Amino acid sequence: MQFKTLENTSIAELLHVFNEAFSDYPIPMHLTKEQLINKFVAESIKKEYSAGAFEGDKLVGFILHGIGVFDGNKIAYNAGTGVIPSKRGNKITSQLYEFILPILKNNQINKVRLEVLSENSPAINTYTSIGFQKKRILNCYKGSLAELKSDADSSVQYLYQPDWKLLQSFWDWTPSWQNSISAVNNSWSQLDTIGLFANDKLVGYIVFNPKINRILQFSIDKSQRKNGFGKQLLNYFALNKSKTVSILNVDDNSIETNSFFLSSGLNLFAKQDEMEMEI
CATH class of the missing domain: 3.40.630.30 (Gcn5-related N-acetyltransferase (GNAT))
Structure with a gap:
Protein backbone atom coordinates (compact mmCIF):
# COMPACT_ATOMS: atom_id res chain seq x y z
CA MET A 1 0.00 0.00 0.00
CA ASN A 110 -2.79 23.80 13.20
CA LYS A 111 -6.26 22.23 13.35
CA VAL A 112 -8.15 19.50 11.52
CA ARG A 113 -11.95 19.39 11.59
CA LEU A 114 -14.47 16.83 10.39
CA GLU A 115 -18.06 15.64 10.69
CA VAL A 116 -19.10 12.04 11.14
CA LEU A 117 -22.51 10.43 11.51
CA SER A 118 -23.22 10.02 15.22
CA GLU A 119 -24.36 6.43 14.63
CA ASN A 120 -21.06 5.50 12.93
CA SER A 121 -19.31 4.20 16.04
CA PRO A 122 -16.41 2.49 14.20
CA ALA A 123 -15.48 5.76 12.46
CA ILE A 124 -15.84 7.77 15.68
CA ASN A 125 -13.60 5.28 17.49
CA THR A 126 -11.01 5.57 14.71
CA TYR A 127 -11.03 9.36 14.79
CA THR A 128 -10.86 9.40 18.60
CA SER A 129 -7.83 7.08 18.54
CA ILE A 130 -6.12 9.45 16.08
CA GLY A 131 -6.67 12.36 18.47
CA PHE A 132 -9.97 14.00 17.47
CA GLN A 133 -12.35 15.30 20.11
CA LYS A 134 -16.08 15.93 19.77
CA LYS A 135 -16.93 19.65 19.70
CA ARG A 136 -20.68 19.71 19.03
CA ILE A 137 -23.63 17.74 17.65
CA LEU A 138 -25.16 18.81 14.34
CA ASN A 139 -28.71 17.97 13.20
CA CYS A 140 -29.79 17.34 9.61
CA TYR A 141 -33.35 17.96 8.41
CA LYS A 142 -35.36 17.29 5.28
CA GLY A 143 -38.99 17.14 4.28
CA SER A 144 -41.87 19.12 2.88
CA LEU A 145 -42.46 22.58 4.32
CA ALA A 146 -45.82 23.08 5.99
CA GLU A 147 -47.86 26.20 5.28
CA LEU A 148 -47.12 28.51 8.19
CA LYS A 149 -49.51 31.27 9.19
CA SER A 150 -47.94 34.70 9.57
CA ASP A 151 -49.39 38.20 9.70
CA ALA A 152 -45.98 39.85 9.47
CA ASP A 153 -45.81 42.88 7.19
CA SER A 154 -42.67 42.40 5.14
CA SER A 155 -41.24 42.07 1.64
CA VAL A 156 -38.46 40.03 0.05
CA GLN A 157 -35.52 41.10 -2.06
CA TYR A 158 -32.53 39.28 -3.48
CA LEU A 159 -29.29 40.18 -1.73
CA TYR A 160 -26.55 40.64 -4.30
CA GLN A 161 -23.90 42.11 -2.00
CA PRO A 162 -24.70 40.89 1.51
CA ASP A 163 -23.36 42.71 4.54
CA TRP A 164 -21.86 39.69 6.27
CA LYS A 165 -21.11 41.59 9.45
CA LEU A 166 -24.82 42.41 9.75
CA LEU A 167 -25.93 38.89 8.85
CA GLN A 168 -23.54 37.37 11.39
CA SER A 169 -25.22 39.47 14.10
CA PHE A 170 -28.39 37.42 13.43
CA TRP A 171 -26.64 34.12 14.19
CA ASP A 172 -27.13 32.01 17.33
CA TRP A 173 -24.42 29.59 16.21
CA THR A 174 -21.63 29.37 13.65
CA PRO A 175 -22.42 27.41 10.46
CA SER A 176 -20.38 24.31 9.72
CA TRP A 177 -17.70 24.37 7.02
CA GLN A 178 -19.89 23.64 3.99
CA ASN A 179 -22.41 26.30 5.06
CA SER A 180 -19.81 28.90 6.06
CA ILE A 181 -19.41 32.39 4.61
CA SER A 182 -16.38 31.11 2.70
CA ALA A 183 -18.37 28.25 1.16
CA VAL A 184 -21.23 30.61 0.24
CA ASN A 185 -18.85 33.08 -1.38
CA ASN A 186 -17.08 30.26 -3.26
CA SER A 187 -20.39 29.08 -4.74
CA TRP A 188 -22.06 32.48 -5.00
CA SER A 189 -23.07 32.20 -8.67
CA GLN A 190 -24.96 28.95 -7.97
CA LEU A 191 -26.81 30.14 -4.88
CA ASP A 192 -29.78 32.39 -4.17
CA THR A 193 -29.65 34.76 -1.21
CA ILE A 194 -32.93 36.39 -0.24
CA GLY A 195 -33.49 39.04 2.41
CA LEU A 196 -36.70 39.75 4.29
CA PHE A 197 -37.37 43.45 4.94
CA ALA A 198 -39.77 45.21 7.31
CA ASN A 199 -40.00 49.01 7.20
CA ASP A 200 -37.00 49.00 4.85
CA LYS A 201 -34.90 47.17 7.43
CA LEU A 202 -33.38 43.73 6.86
CA VAL A 203 -34.90 41.41 9.46
CA GLY A 204 -33.96 37.98 8.10
CA TYR A 205 -32.32 36.12 5.25
CA ILE A 206 -31.96 32.73 3.62
CA VAL A 207 -29.18 31.28 1.45
CA PHE A 208 -30.06 28.23 -0.59
CA ASN A 209 -28.93 26.07 -3.47
CA PRO A 210 -31.80 25.88 -5.99
CA LYS A 211 -30.30 22.88 -7.82
CA ILE A 212 -30.61 20.61 -4.81
CA ASN A 213 -33.15 22.61 -2.74
CA ARG A 214 -30.79 22.83 0.20
CA ILE A 215 -30.77 25.68 2.69
CA LEU A 216 -27.25 26.69 3.68
CA GLN A 217 -28.06 29.56 6.02
CA PHE A 218 -31.27 30.86 7.57
CA SER A 219 -31.54 33.43 10.33
CA ILE A 220 -33.76 36.17 11.74
CA ASP A 221 -32.59 39.33 13.52
CA LYS A 222 -32.57 38.48 17.24
CA SER A 223 -34.56 41.63 18.07
CA GLN A 224 -37.25 40.77 15.50
CA ARG A 225 -38.10 37.21 16.47
CA LYS A 226 -41.57 35.99 17.51
CA ASN A 227 -43.07 38.35 14.91
CA GLY A 228 -43.69 35.71 12.25
CA PHE A 229 -40.78 36.73 10.01
CA GLY A 230 -39.20 33.27 10.01
CA LYS A 231 -42.50 31.70 8.97
CA GLN A 232 -42.95 34.28 6.24
CA LEU A 233 -39.48 33.66 4.84
CA LEU A 234 -40.04 29.89 4.69
CA ASN A 235 -43.50 30.43 3.17
CA TYR A 236 -41.90 32.50 0.41
CA PHE A 237 -39.40 29.72 -0.18
CA ALA A 238 -42.11 27.04 -0.30
CA LEU A 239 -44.34 29.02 -2.67
CA ASN A 240 -41.66 30.37 -5.01
CA LYS A 241 -38.82 27.85 -4.88
CA SER A 242 -39.57 24.42 -3.45
CA LYS A 243 -41.67 22.88 -0.71
CA THR A 244 -39.22 19.99 -0.43
CA VAL A 245 -35.99 21.10 1.22
CA SER A 246 -33.07 19.92 3.31
CA ILE A 247 -30.80 21.72 5.73
CA LEU A 248 -27.66 20.13 7.11
CA ASN A 249 -25.72 20.70 10.31
CA VAL A 250 -27.96 22.74 12.58
CA ASP A 251 -26.25 23.16 15.95
CA ASP A 252 -28.00 20.86 18.44
CA ASN A 253 -27.52 23.43 21.21
CA SER A 254 -29.83 25.91 19.46
CA ILE A 255 -33.19 24.81 20.85
CA GLU A 256 -34.98 27.69 19.10
CA THR A 257 -33.62 26.83 15.64
CA ASN A 258 -34.27 23.10 15.92
CA SER A 259 -37.80 23.64 17.25
CA PHE A 260 -38.54 26.03 14.40
CA PHE A 261 -37.50 23.59 11.67
CA LEU A 262 -39.43 20.74 13.28
CA SER A 263 -42.55 22.91 13.54
CA SER A 264 -42.10 23.86 9.88
CA GLY A 265 -42.74 20.30 8.72
CA LEU A 266 -39.15 19.09 8.43
CA ASN A 267 -37.94 15.80 9.86
CA LEU A 268 -34.67 15.07 11.63
CA PHE A 269 -32.99 12.38 9.52
CA ALA A 270 -29.41 12.35 10.81
CA LYS A 271 -27.13 13.59 13.56
CA GLN A 272 -23.45 14.28 13.10
CA ASP A 273 -20.57 14.79 15.50
CA GLU A 274 -18.31 17.69 14.62
CA MET A 275 -14.82 16.71 15.75
CA GLU A 276 -11.56 18.62 15.86
CA MET A 277 -7.90 17.95 16.52
CA GLU A 278 -5.00 20.29 17.13
CA ILE A 279 -1.76 19.36 15.39
Whole structure:
Protein backbone atom coordinates (compact mmCIF):
# COMPACT_ATOMS: atom_id res chain seq x y z
CA MET A 1 0.00 0.00 0.00
CA GLN A 2 1.36 3.41 -1.00
CA PHE A 3 0.23 6.78 0.35
CA LYS A 4 0.43 9.92 -1.74
CA THR A 5 -1.16 13.34 -2.07
CA LEU A 6 -3.74 13.64 -4.84
CA GLU A 7 -2.31 16.26 -7.23
CA ASN A 8 -1.92 13.62 -9.94
CA THR A 9 -5.28 11.93 -9.39
CA SER A 10 -8.02 12.91 -11.83
CA ILE A 11 -11.50 14.02 -10.86
CA ALA A 12 -12.83 11.04 -12.83
CA GLU A 13 -10.87 8.57 -10.70
CA LEU A 14 -11.79 10.36 -7.47
CA LEU A 15 -15.44 10.33 -8.49
CA HIS A 16 -15.40 6.59 -9.14
CA VAL A 17 -13.73 5.75 -5.82
CA PHE A 18 -15.83 8.30 -3.88
CA ASN A 19 -19.06 6.74 -5.10
CA GLU A 20 -17.81 3.20 -4.48
CA ALA A 21 -16.68 4.10 -0.96
CA PHE A 22 -20.03 5.67 -0.05
CA SER A 23 -22.27 3.16 -1.85
CA ASP A 24 -23.04 1.24 1.37
CA TYR A 25 -22.87 4.21 3.75
CA PRO A 26 -25.75 4.54 6.28
CA ILE A 27 -26.88 7.51 4.16
CA PRO A 28 -25.72 6.49 0.64
CA MET A 29 -24.19 9.19 -1.53
CA HIS A 30 -23.72 9.19 -5.27
CA LEU A 31 -22.24 12.30 -6.85
CA THR A 32 -22.06 13.32 -10.48
CA LYS A 33 -18.85 14.77 -11.87
CA GLU A 34 -20.40 18.25 -11.74
CA GLN A 35 -21.41 17.78 -8.10
CA LEU A 36 -17.92 16.66 -7.11
CA ILE A 37 -16.35 19.64 -8.89
CA ASN A 38 -18.83 21.94 -7.12
CA LYS A 39 -17.90 20.31 -3.81
CA PHE A 40 -14.21 20.99 -4.47
CA VAL A 41 -14.97 24.66 -5.16
CA ALA A 42 -17.42 25.25 -2.30
CA GLU A 43 -15.38 23.50 0.37
CA SER A 44 -11.96 24.81 -0.80
CA ILE A 45 -10.63 21.28 -1.32
CA LYS A 46 -6.95 21.17 -2.24
CA LYS A 47 -5.48 18.02 -3.76
CA GLU A 48 -2.01 18.82 -2.43
CA TYR A 49 -3.35 18.62 1.14
CA SER A 50 -5.49 15.54 0.45
CA ALA A 51 -4.29 11.95 0.76
CA GLY A 52 -4.80 8.74 -1.17
CA ALA A 53 -4.09 5.08 -0.48
CA PHE A 54 -2.99 3.21 -3.60
CA GLU A 55 -2.55 -0.44 -4.49
CA GLY A 56 -0.32 -0.20 -7.52
CA ASP A 57 -1.94 2.54 -9.55
CA LYS A 58 -5.41 1.95 -8.12
CA LEU A 59 -6.86 4.39 -5.59
CA VAL A 60 -8.60 2.45 -2.80
CA GLY A 61 -8.98 5.08 -0.08
CA PHE A 62 -8.79 8.84 0.37
CA ILE A 63 -9.12 11.88 2.59
CA LEU A 64 -10.19 15.13 0.89
CA HIS A 65 -9.13 18.27 2.74
CA GLY A 66 -10.47 21.78 2.38
CA ILE A 67 -8.22 24.56 3.64
CA GLY A 68 -9.29 27.83 5.25
CA VAL A 69 -8.51 30.37 7.95
CA PHE A 70 -11.06 30.77 10.76
CA ASP A 71 -10.55 32.83 13.92
CA GLY A 72 -6.87 33.13 13.13
CA ASN A 73 -6.37 29.37 12.75
CA LYS A 74 -5.37 27.71 9.48
CA ILE A 75 -7.68 24.70 9.41
CA ALA A 76 -7.89 21.57 7.30
CA TYR A 77 -11.46 20.34 6.92
CA ASN A 78 -12.05 16.69 6.16
CA ALA A 79 -14.54 17.02 3.31
CA GLY A 80 -14.72 13.27 2.86
CA THR A 81 -12.95 10.10 3.97
CA GLY A 82 -13.64 6.92 2.07
CA VAL A 83 -12.28 3.40 1.67
CA ILE A 84 -13.72 1.02 -0.90
CA PRO A 85 -15.66 -1.82 0.80
CA SER A 86 -13.22 -4.59 -0.17
CA LYS A 87 -10.31 -2.83 1.57
CA ARG A 88 -11.94 -1.96 4.89
CA GLY A 89 -10.61 -3.39 8.14
CA ASN A 90 -7.00 -2.59 7.26
CA LYS A 91 -6.77 0.67 9.25
CA ILE A 92 -6.35 2.64 6.03
CA THR A 93 -7.96 5.78 7.51
CA SER A 94 -5.42 5.81 10.35
CA GLN A 95 -2.58 5.28 7.89
CA LEU A 96 -3.85 8.09 5.67
CA TYR A 97 -3.77 10.46 8.64
CA GLU A 98 -0.34 9.21 9.68
CA PHE A 99 0.84 10.15 6.18
CA ILE A 100 -0.92 13.52 5.75
CA LEU A 101 -0.66 15.10 9.22
CA PRO A 102 3.07 15.96 8.94
CA ILE A 103 2.38 17.59 5.55
CA LEU A 104 -0.42 19.68 7.06
CA LYS A 105 1.72 20.66 10.02
CA ASN A 106 4.65 21.66 7.78
CA ASN A 107 2.27 24.03 5.98
CA GLN A 108 1.28 25.87 9.18
CA ILE A 109 -2.08 24.14 9.50
CA ASN A 110 -2.79 23.80 13.20
CA LYS A 111 -6.26 22.23 13.35
CA VAL A 112 -8.15 19.50 11.52
CA ARG A 113 -11.95 19.39 11.59
CA LEU A 114 -14.47 16.83 10.39
CA GLU A 115 -18.06 15.64 10.69
CA VAL A 116 -19.10 12.04 11.14
CA LEU A 117 -22.51 10.43 11.51
CA SER A 118 -23.22 10.02 15.22
CA GLU A 119 -24.36 6.43 14.63
CA ASN A 120 -21.06 5.50 12.93
CA SER A 121 -19.31 4.20 16.04
CA PRO A 122 -16.41 2.49 14.20
CA ALA A 123 -15.48 5.76 12.46
CA ILE A 124 -15.84 7.77 15.68
CA ASN A 125 -13.60 5.28 17.49
CA THR A 126 -11.01 5.57 14.71
CA TYR A 127 -11.03 9.36 14.79
CA THR A 128 -10.86 9.40 18.60
CA SER A 129 -7.83 7.08 18.54
CA ILE A 130 -6.12 9.45 16.08
CA GLY A 131 -6.67 12.36 18.47
CA PHE A 132 -9.97 14.00 17.47
CA GLN A 133 -12.35 15.30 20.11
CA LYS A 134 -16.08 15.93 19.77
CA LYS A 135 -16.93 19.65 19.70
CA ARG A 136 -20.68 19.71 19.03
CA ILE A 137 -23.63 17.74 17.65
CA LEU A 138 -25.16 18.81 14.34
CA ASN A 139 -28.71 17.97 13.20
CA CYS A 140 -29.79 17.34 9.61
CA TYR A 141 -33.35 17.96 8.41
CA LYS A 142 -35.36 17.29 5.28
CA GLY A 143 -38.99 17.14 4.28
CA SER A 144 -41.87 19.12 2.88
CA LEU A 145 -42.46 22.58 4.32
CA ALA A 146 -45.82 23.08 5.99
CA GLU A 147 -47.86 26.20 5.28
CA LEU A 148 -47.12 28.51 8.19
CA LYS A 149 -49.51 31.27 9.19
CA SER A 150 -47.94 34.70 9.57
CA ASP A 151 -49.39 38.20 9.70
CA ALA A 152 -45.98 39.85 9.47
CA ASP A 153 -45.81 42.88 7.19
CA SER A 154 -42.67 42.40 5.14
CA SER A 155 -41.24 42.07 1.64
CA VAL A 156 -38.46 40.03 0.05
CA GLN A 157 -35.52 41.10 -2.06
CA TYR A 158 -32.53 39.28 -3.48
CA LEU A 159 -29.29 40.18 -1.73
CA TYR A 160 -26.55 40.64 -4.30
CA GLN A 161 -23.90 42.11 -2.00
CA PRO A 162 -24.70 40.89 1.51
CA ASP A 163 -23.36 42.71 4.54
CA TRP A 164 -21.86 39.69 6.27
CA LYS A 165 -21.11 41.59 9.45
CA LEU A 166 -24.82 42.41 9.75
CA LEU A 167 -25.93 38.89 8.85
CA GLN A 168 -23.54 37.37 11.39
CA SER A 169 -25.22 39.47 14.10
CA PHE A 170 -28.39 37.42 13.43
CA TRP A 171 -26.64 34.12 14.19
CA ASP A 172 -27.13 32.01 17.33
CA TRP A 173 -24.42 29.59 16.21
CA THR A 174 -21.63 29.37 13.65
CA PRO A 175 -22.42 27.41 10.46
CA SER A 176 -20.38 24.31 9.72
CA TRP A 177 -17.70 24.37 7.02
CA GLN A 178 -19.89 23.64 3.99
CA ASN A 179 -22.41 26.30 5.06
CA SER A 180 -19.81 28.90 6.06
CA ILE A 181 -19.41 32.39 4.61
CA SER A 182 -16.38 31.11 2.70
CA ALA A 183 -18.37 28.25 1.16
CA VAL A 184 -21.23 30.61 0.24
CA ASN A 185 -18.85 33.08 -1.38
CA ASN A 186 -17.08 30.26 -3.26
CA SER A 187 -20.39 29.08 -4.74
CA TRP A 188 -22.06 32.48 -5.00
CA SER A 189 -23.07 32.20 -8.67
CA GLN A 190 -24.96 28.95 -7.97
CA LEU A 191 -26.81 30.14 -4.88
CA ASP A 192 -29.78 32.39 -4.17
CA THR A 193 -29.65 34.76 -1.21
CA ILE A 194 -32.93 36.39 -0.24
CA GLY A 195 -33.49 39.04 2.41
CA LEU A 196 -36.70 39.75 4.29
CA PHE A 197 -37.37 43.45 4.94
CA ALA A 198 -39.77 45.21 7.31
CA ASN A 199 -40.00 49.01 7.20
CA ASP A 200 -37.00 49.00 4.85
CA LYS A 201 -34.90 47.17 7.43
CA LEU A 202 -33.38 43.73 6.86
CA VAL A 203 -34.90 41.41 9.46
CA GLY A 204 -33.96 37.98 8.10
CA TYR A 205 -32.32 36.12 5.25
CA ILE A 206 -31.96 32.73 3.62
CA VAL A 207 -29.18 31.28 1.45
CA PHE A 208 -30.06 28.23 -0.59
CA ASN A 209 -28.93 26.07 -3.47
CA PRO A 210 -31.80 25.88 -5.99
CA LYS A 211 -30.30 22.88 -7.82
CA ILE A 212 -30.61 20.61 -4.81
CA ASN A 213 -33.15 22.61 -2.74
CA ARG A 214 -30.79 22.83 0.20
CA ILE A 215 -30.77 25.68 2.69
CA LEU A 216 -27.25 26.69 3.68
CA GLN A 217 -28.06 29.56 6.02
CA PHE A 218 -31.27 30.86 7.57
CA SER A 219 -31.54 33.43 10.33
CA ILE A 220 -33.76 36.17 11.74
CA ASP A 221 -32.59 39.33 13.52
CA LYS A 222 -32.57 38.48 17.24
CA SER A 223 -34.56 41.63 18.07
CA GLN A 224 -37.25 40.77 15.50
CA ARG A 225 -38.10 37.21 16.47
CA LYS A 226 -41.57 35.99 17.51
CA ASN A 227 -43.07 38.35 14.91
CA GLY A 228 -43.69 35.71 12.25
CA PHE A 229 -40.78 36.73 10.01
CA GLY A 230 -39.20 33.27 10.01
CA LYS A 231 -42.50 31.70 8.97
CA GLN A 232 -42.95 34.28 6.24
CA LEU A 233 -39.48 33.66 4.84
CA LEU A 234 -40.04 29.89 4.69
CA ASN A 235 -43.50 30.43 3.17
CA TYR A 236 -41.90 32.50 0.41
CA PHE A 237 -39.40 29.72 -0.18
CA ALA A 238 -42.11 27.04 -0.30
CA LEU A 239 -44.34 29.02 -2.67
CA ASN A 240 -41.66 30.37 -5.01
CA LYS A 241 -38.82 27.85 -4.88
CA SER A 242 -39.57 24.42 -3.45
CA LYS A 243 -41.67 22.88 -0.71
CA THR A 244 -39.22 19.99 -0.43
CA VAL A 245 -35.99 21.10 1.22
CA SER A 246 -33.07 19.92 3.31
CA ILE A 247 -30.80 21.72 5.73
CA LEU A 248 -27.66 20.13 7.11
CA ASN A 249 -25.72 20.70 10.31
CA VAL A 250 -27.96 22.74 12.58
CA ASP A 251 -26.25 23.16 15.95
CA ASP A 252 -28.00 20.86 18.44
CA ASN A 253 -27.52 23.43 21.21
CA SER A 254 -29.83 25.91 19.46
CA ILE A 255 -33.19 24.81 20.85
CA GLU A 256 -34.98 27.69 19.10
CA THR A 257 -33.62 26.83 15.64
CA ASN A 258 -34.27 23.10 15.92
CA SER A 259 -37.80 23.64 17.25
CA PHE A 260 -38.54 26.03 14.40
CA PHE A 261 -37.50 23.59 11.67
CA LEU A 262 -39.43 20.74 13.28
CA SER A 263 -42.55 22.91 13.54
CA SER A 264 -42.10 23.86 9.88
CA GLY A 265 -42.74 20.30 8.72
CA LEU A 266 -39.15 19.09 8.43
CA ASN A 267 -37.94 15.80 9.86
CA LEU A 268 -34.67 15.07 11.63
CA PHE A 269 -32.99 12.38 9.52
CA ALA A 270 -29.41 12.35 10.81
CA LYS A 271 -27.13 13.59 13.56
CA GLN A 272 -23.45 14.28 13.10
CA ASP A 273 -20.57 14.79 15.50
CA GLU A 274 -18.31 17.69 14.62
CA MET A 275 -14.82 16.71 15.75
CA GLU A 276 -11.56 18.62 15.86
CA MET A 277 -7.90 17.95 16.52
CA GLU A 278 -5.00 20.29 17.13
CA ILE A 279 -1.76 19.36 15.39
